[in-house]
Amino acid sequence: MDRKVCVVTGSSSGIGAATAKLFAKNGWNVVINFSRDATPAQAVAQECRTLGAEVLIIKADISSDDDCRRMAAEVGSAWGRTDVLVNNAGATKFVALKDLDGLSADDFHTIYGVNVIGAYQMTRAFVPLLKKHPGSGVVNISSVASIMGLGSSIAYMASKGALNAMTVGLARALGPEIRVNAIAPGLVETPWLQNGLGPERYAASVENYKSRAALETVISPEDIADAAWWLGAGAAKTTGELLLVDAGLRITKA
Numbered sequence: 641m642d643r644k645v646c647v648v649t650g651s652s653s654g655i656g657a658a659t660a661k662l663f664a665k666n667g668w669n670v671v672i673n674f675s676r677d678a679t680p681a682q683a684v685a686q687e688c689r690t691l692g693a694e695v696l697i698i699k700a701d702i703s704s705d706d707d708c709r710r711m712a713a714e715v716g717s718a719w720g721r722t723d724v725l726v727n728n729a730g731a732t733k734f735v736a737l738k739d740l741d742g743l744s745a746d747d748f749h750t751i752y753g754v755n756v757i758g759a760y761q762m763t764r765a766f767v768p769l770l771k772k773h774p775g776s777g778v779v780n781i782s783s784v785a786s787i788m789g790l791g792s793s794i795a796y797m798a799s800k801g802a803l804n805a806m807t808v809g810l811a812r813a814l815g816p817e818i819r820v821n822a823i824a825p826g827l828v829e830t831p832w833l834q835n836g837l838g839p840e841r842y843a844a845s846v847e848n849y850k851s852r853a854a855l856e857t858v859i860s861p862e863d864i865a866d867a868a869w870w871l872g873a874g875a876a877k878t879t880g881e882l883l884l885v886d887a888g889l890r891i892t893k894a
Protein backbone atom coordinates (compact mmCIF):
# COMPACT_ATOMS: atom_id res chain seq x y z
CA MET A 641 0.00 0.00 0.00
CA ASP A 642 1.69 3.20 -1.20
CA ARG A 643 -0.67 5.72 0.31
CA LYS A 644 0.21 6.87 3.79
CA VAL A 645 -2.29 6.39 6.60
CA CYS A 646 -3.38 8.78 9.34
CA VAL A 647 -5.52 7.62 12.27
CA VAL A 648 -7.29 10.43 14.14
CA THR A 649 -9.24 9.62 17.29
CA GLY A 650 -12.38 11.68 17.87
CA SER A 651 -12.50 12.76 14.23
CA SER A 652 -16.26 13.12 13.76
CA SER A 653 -16.12 16.74 14.97
CA GLY A 654 -13.97 19.79 15.64
CA ILE A 655 -10.17 19.50 15.65
CA GLY A 656 -10.17 15.79 14.75
CA ALA A 657 -12.42 16.31 11.72
CA ALA A 658 -10.31 19.24 10.44
CA THR A 659 -7.15 17.16 10.89
CA ALA A 660 -8.54 14.13 9.03
CA LYS A 661 -9.65 16.39 6.16
CA LEU A 662 -6.20 18.02 5.90
CA PHE A 663 -4.44 14.63 5.70
CA ALA A 664 -7.03 13.48 3.11
CA LYS A 665 -6.43 16.64 1.06
CA ASN A 666 -2.70 15.82 1.09
CA GLY A 667 -3.26 12.37 -0.42
CA TRP A 668 -3.37 10.22 2.71
CA ASN A 669 -5.89 7.56 3.71
CA VAL A 670 -7.63 8.34 6.98
CA VAL A 671 -9.46 6.65 9.83
CA ILE A 672 -12.48 8.49 11.19
CA ASN A 673 -13.16 7.45 14.77
CA PHE A 674 -15.99 8.28 17.18
CA SER A 675 -17.54 6.62 20.23
CA ARG A 676 -21.21 7.67 20.22
CA ASP A 677 -22.78 9.38 17.19
CA ALA A 678 -22.18 7.82 13.74
CA THR A 679 -23.97 10.51 11.70
CA PRO A 680 -21.30 13.26 11.86
CA ALA A 681 -18.57 10.62 11.35
CA GLN A 682 -20.22 9.56 8.08
CA ALA A 683 -20.38 13.19 6.93
CA VAL A 684 -16.67 13.78 7.66
CA ALA A 685 -15.80 10.48 5.96
CA GLN A 686 -17.72 11.55 2.86
CA GLU A 687 -15.80 14.85 2.74
CA CYS A 688 -12.50 12.94 3.00
CA ARG A 689 -13.56 10.60 0.18
CA THR A 690 -14.44 13.61 -1.97
CA LEU A 691 -10.87 14.82 -1.33
CA GLY A 692 -9.60 11.51 -2.75
CA ALA A 693 -8.91 9.48 0.39
CA GLU A 694 -9.85 5.93 1.19
CA VAL A 695 -11.59 6.04 4.56
CA LEU A 696 -12.31 3.62 7.39
CA ILE A 697 -15.00 4.67 9.87
CA ILE A 698 -14.42 2.95 13.20
CA LYS A 699 -16.67 3.22 16.22
CA ALA A 700 -14.40 2.70 19.23
CA ASP A 701 -14.14 4.12 22.73
CA ILE A 702 -10.45 4.82 23.30
CA SER A 703 -10.82 4.34 27.05
CA SER A 704 -11.31 0.63 26.23
CA ASP A 705 -8.07 -1.20 25.48
CA ASP A 706 -10.02 -3.86 23.55
CA ASP A 707 -11.44 -1.13 21.30
CA CYS A 708 -7.96 0.34 20.71
CA ARG A 709 -6.54 -3.07 19.77
CA ARG A 710 -9.53 -3.78 17.51
CA MET A 711 -8.98 -0.46 15.75
CA ALA A 712 -5.31 -1.29 15.14
CA ALA A 713 -6.26 -4.75 13.85
CA GLU A 714 -8.81 -3.23 11.41
CA VAL A 715 -6.30 -0.70 10.09
CA GLY A 716 -3.63 -3.41 9.84
CA SER A 717 -5.81 -5.71 7.80
CA ALA A 718 -7.11 -2.90 5.54
CA TRP A 719 -3.86 -1.06 4.82
CA GLY A 720 -1.02 -2.75 6.75
CA ARG A 721 0.50 0.52 7.98
CA THR A 722 -0.01 3.67 10.01
CA ASP A 723 2.22 6.70 9.47
CA VAL A 724 0.61 9.19 11.84
CA LEU A 725 -1.58 8.66 14.89
CA VAL A 726 -3.33 11.75 16.26
CA ASN A 727 -4.56 11.16 19.81
CA ASN A 728 -7.26 13.82 19.74
CA ALA A 729 -10.36 12.38 21.46
CA GLY A 730 -10.84 13.99 24.84
CA ALA A 731 -13.19 14.15 27.81
CA THR A 732 -13.93 16.73 30.46
CA LYS A 733 -16.43 17.90 33.03
CA PHE A 734 -17.16 21.60 33.34
CA VAL A 735 -16.60 22.52 37.00
CA ALA A 736 -15.68 26.01 38.23
CA LEU A 737 -12.09 26.20 39.51
CA LYS A 738 -13.05 27.13 43.08
CA ASP A 739 -15.70 24.41 43.37
CA LEU A 740 -13.47 21.67 44.81
CA ASP A 741 -16.51 19.57 45.79
CA GLY A 742 -17.69 19.60 42.19
CA LEU A 743 -15.16 16.92 41.21
CA SER A 744 -15.27 13.34 42.48
CA ALA A 745 -12.67 10.59 42.20
CA ASP A 746 -14.91 9.02 39.55
CA ASP A 747 -14.73 12.24 37.51
CA PHE A 748 -10.93 12.09 37.61
CA HIS A 749 -10.97 8.41 36.59
CA THR A 750 -13.35 9.05 33.70
CA ILE A 751 -11.37 12.03 32.38
CA TYR A 752 -7.99 10.31 32.81
CA GLY A 753 -9.46 7.18 31.20
CA VAL A 754 -9.82 9.03 27.90
CA ASN A 755 -7.22 11.83 28.00
CA VAL A 756 -4.29 9.87 29.44
CA ILE A 757 -4.97 6.13 29.45
CA GLY A 758 -6.83 6.27 26.12
CA ALA A 759 -3.91 8.01 24.40
CA TYR A 760 -1.51 5.48 25.97
CA GLN A 761 -3.58 2.48 24.88
CA MET A 762 -3.95 3.83 21.34
CA THR A 763 -0.22 4.46 21.03
CA ARG A 764 0.65 1.00 22.37
CA ALA A 765 -1.82 -0.70 20.03
CA PHE A 766 -0.47 1.15 16.98
CA VAL A 767 3.28 0.81 17.65
CA PRO A 768 3.69 -2.26 15.40
CA LEU A 769 2.03 -0.43 12.47
CA LEU A 770 3.87 2.84 13.17
CA LYS A 771 7.23 1.03 13.26
CA LYS A 772 6.80 -0.30 9.73
CA HIS A 773 7.89 3.03 8.24
CA PRO A 774 10.47 4.81 10.44
CA GLY A 775 9.91 8.55 10.81
CA SER A 776 6.26 8.04 11.68
CA GLY A 777 4.64 10.30 14.24
CA VAL A 778 2.25 10.37 17.17
CA VAL A 779 0.61 13.73 17.89
CA ASN A 780 -1.17 14.15 21.21
CA ILE A 781 -3.75 16.93 21.49
CA SER A 782 -3.16 18.46 24.90
CA SER A 783 -4.37 21.90 25.99
CA VAL A 784 -2.98 25.22 27.14
CA ALA A 785 -5.07 24.44 30.25
CA SER A 786 -2.25 22.09 31.28
CA ILE A 787 0.22 24.92 31.78
CA MET A 788 -2.02 27.88 32.65
CA GLY A 789 -4.27 26.42 35.37
CA LEU A 790 -7.39 27.39 33.46
CA GLY A 791 -9.98 25.50 31.43
CA SER A 792 -13.03 23.37 32.05
CA SER A 793 -11.92 21.80 35.34
CA ILE A 794 -8.93 20.95 37.50
CA ALA A 795 -9.31 17.25 36.58
CA TYR A 796 -9.10 18.23 32.89
CA MET A 797 -6.01 20.43 33.25
CA ALA A 798 -4.30 17.77 35.38
CA SER A 799 -5.06 15.09 32.77
CA LYS A 800 -3.54 17.22 30.01
CA GLY A 801 -0.47 17.83 32.19
CA ALA A 802 -0.14 14.07 32.53
CA LEU A 803 -0.48 13.77 28.75
CA ASN A 804 2.39 16.27 28.32
CA ALA A 805 4.61 14.20 30.63
CA MET A 806 3.60 11.01 28.84
CA THR A 807 4.50 12.60 25.50
CA VAL A 808 8.11 13.04 26.64
CA GLY A 809 8.31 9.51 28.08
CA LEU A 810 6.85 7.92 24.96
CA ALA A 811 9.16 10.00 22.73
CA ARG A 812 12.15 8.52 24.53
CA ALA A 813 10.65 5.02 24.57
CA LEU A 814 9.66 4.90 20.90
CA GLY A 815 12.67 6.54 19.27
CA PRO A 816 14.41 6.25 16.93
CA GLU A 817 11.58 4.95 14.72
CA ILE A 818 8.61 6.93 16.05
CA ARG A 819 8.43 10.63 16.97
CA VAL A 820 5.97 11.67 19.68
CA ASN A 821 4.89 15.29 20.12
CA ALA A 822 1.98 17.24 21.55
CA ILE A 823 0.00 20.36 20.70
CA ALA A 824 -1.48 22.64 23.35
CA PRO A 825 -4.36 24.54 21.76
CA GLY A 826 -5.95 27.59 23.31
CA LEU A 827 -9.67 28.29 22.82
CA VAL A 828 -10.70 26.50 19.62
CA GLU A 829 -14.07 27.17 17.99
CA THR A 830 -15.65 23.69 18.16
CA PRO A 831 -18.80 22.19 19.72
CA TRP A 832 -16.68 21.20 22.77
CA LEU A 833 -16.84 24.58 24.50
CA GLN A 834 -20.06 25.70 22.81
CA ASN A 835 -21.93 22.69 24.25
CA GLY A 836 -20.05 22.72 27.55
CA LEU A 837 -20.61 26.39 28.35
CA GLY A 838 -23.85 27.23 26.54
CA PRO A 839 -24.18 30.17 24.12
CA GLU A 840 -23.91 33.10 26.55
CA ARG A 841 -20.92 31.88 28.59
CA TYR A 842 -19.25 30.70 25.38
CA ALA A 843 -19.57 34.18 23.80
CA ALA A 844 -18.20 35.78 26.98
CA SER A 845 -15.25 33.32 27.02
CA VAL A 846 -14.39 34.15 23.41
CA GLU A 847 -14.39 37.89 24.17
CA ASN A 848 -12.34 37.36 27.33
CA TYR A 849 -9.84 35.23 25.41
CA LYS A 850 -9.43 37.86 22.69
CA SER A 851 -8.88 40.53 25.30
CA ARG A 852 -6.00 38.56 26.89
CA ALA A 853 -4.19 36.88 23.97
CA ALA A 854 -1.33 38.70 22.20
CA LEU A 855 -2.88 37.98 18.80
CA GLU A 856 -6.35 39.10 20.02
CA THR A 857 -8.08 36.12 18.43
CA VAL A 858 -9.31 32.61 19.15
CA ILE A 859 -8.20 29.53 17.21
CA SER A 860 -9.90 27.54 14.44
CA PRO A 861 -9.87 23.72 14.15
CA GLU A 862 -7.92 24.21 10.90
CA ASP A 863 -5.16 26.06 12.82
CA ILE A 864 -4.67 22.97 14.99
CA ALA A 865 -4.87 20.68 11.95
CA ASP A 866 -2.00 22.66 10.37
CA ALA A 867 0.13 22.07 13.46
CA ALA A 868 -0.80 18.37 13.56
CA TRP A 869 0.13 18.05 9.88
CA TRP A 870 3.55 19.61 10.49
CA LEU A 871 4.31 17.62 13.66
CA GLY A 872 2.94 14.38 12.21
CA ALA A 873 4.06 14.40 8.58
CA GLY A 874 7.05 16.76 8.82
CA ALA A 875 9.18 17.82 11.78
CA ALA A 876 11.63 14.98 11.10
CA LYS A 877 14.00 16.06 13.88
CA THR A 878 11.41 17.00 16.51
CA THR A 879 10.28 14.65 19.26
CA GLY A 880 9.10 15.04 22.85
CA GLU A 881 7.94 18.62 22.19
CA LEU A 882 4.85 20.54 23.27
CA LEU A 883 3.78 23.13 20.68
CA LEU A 884 1.48 25.89 21.92
CA VAL A 885 -1.11 27.08 19.40
CA ASP A 886 -2.79 29.58 21.69
CA ALA A 887 -2.72 32.88 19.74
CA GLY A 888 -0.39 34.19 22.43
CA LEU A 889 -2.54 33.55 25.50
CA ARG A 890 0.40 32.34 27.57
CA ILE A 891 2.57 35.36 26.84
CA THR A 892 -0.46 37.70 27.08
CA LYS A 893 -0.73 41.01 25.30
CA ALA A 894 1.38 44.00 26.26
Ligand SMILES: NC(=O)c1ccc[n+]([C@@H]2O[C@H](COP(=O)([O-])OP(=O)(O)OC[C@H]3O[C@@H](n4cnc5c(N)ncnc54)[C@H](OP(=O)(O)O)[C@@H]3O)[C@@H](O)[C@H]2O)c1
Nearest residue numbers: 650652653654655674675676677701702729730828830832
Ligand atom coordinates in the same frame (compact mmCIF):
# COMPACT_ATOMS: atom_id res chain seq x y z
N1 LIG B 1 -12.09 23.13 21.74
C1 LIG B 1 -11.13 23.66 22.51
O1 LIG B 1 -11.17 24.85 22.86
C2 LIG B 1 -9.95 22.82 22.92
C3 LIG B 1 -8.87 23.46 23.51
C4 LIG B 1 -7.76 22.72 23.90
C5 LIG B 1 -7.74 21.36 23.70
N2 LIG B 1 -8.80 20.74 23.13
C6 LIG B 1 -8.73 19.28 22.94
O2 LIG B 1 -8.96 18.98 21.59
C7 LIG B 1 -9.51 17.66 21.49
C8 LIG B 1 -10.71 17.68 20.56
O3 LIG B 1 -11.61 18.63 21.01
P1 LIG B 1 -12.72 19.34 20.08
O4 LIG B 1 -12.86 20.71 20.60
O5 LIG B 1 -12.43 19.12 18.65
O6 LIG B 1 -14.02 18.49 20.56
P2 LIG B 1 -15.37 18.05 19.83
O7 LIG B 1 -15.68 18.94 18.66
O8 LIG B 1 -16.36 17.94 20.94
O9 LIG B 1 -15.02 16.58 19.27
C9 LIG B 1 -14.72 15.52 20.14
C10 LIG B 1 -14.56 14.25 19.32
O10 LIG B 1 -14.08 13.19 20.16
C11 LIG B 1 -14.97 12.06 20.05
N3 LIG B 1 -14.86 11.31 21.30
C12 LIG B 1 -15.19 11.71 22.55
N4 LIG B 1 -14.90 10.75 23.45
C13 LIG B 1 -14.37 9.71 22.76
C14 LIG B 1 -13.88 8.44 23.13
N5 LIG B 1 -13.87 8.04 24.41
N6 LIG B 1 -13.40 7.62 22.15
C15 LIG B 1 -13.40 8.02 20.86
N7 LIG B 1 -13.85 9.21 20.45
C16 LIG B 1 -14.34 10.06 21.40
C17 LIG B 1 -16.32 12.69 19.70
O11 LIG B 1 -17.24 11.80 19.08
P3 LIG B 1 -18.35 10.97 19.96
O12 LIG B 1 -19.00 11.97 20.87
O13 LIG B 1 -19.27 10.32 18.97
O14 LIG B 1 -17.53 9.97 20.69
C18 LIG B 1 -15.85 13.76 18.70
O15 LIG B 1 -15.56 13.16 17.47
C19 LIG B 1 -9.79 17.20 22.92
O16 LIG B 1 -8.76 16.35 23.37
C20 LIG B 1 -9.76 18.50 23.71
O17 LIG B 1 -9.36 18.30 25.05
C21 LIG B 1 -9.92 21.43 22.72
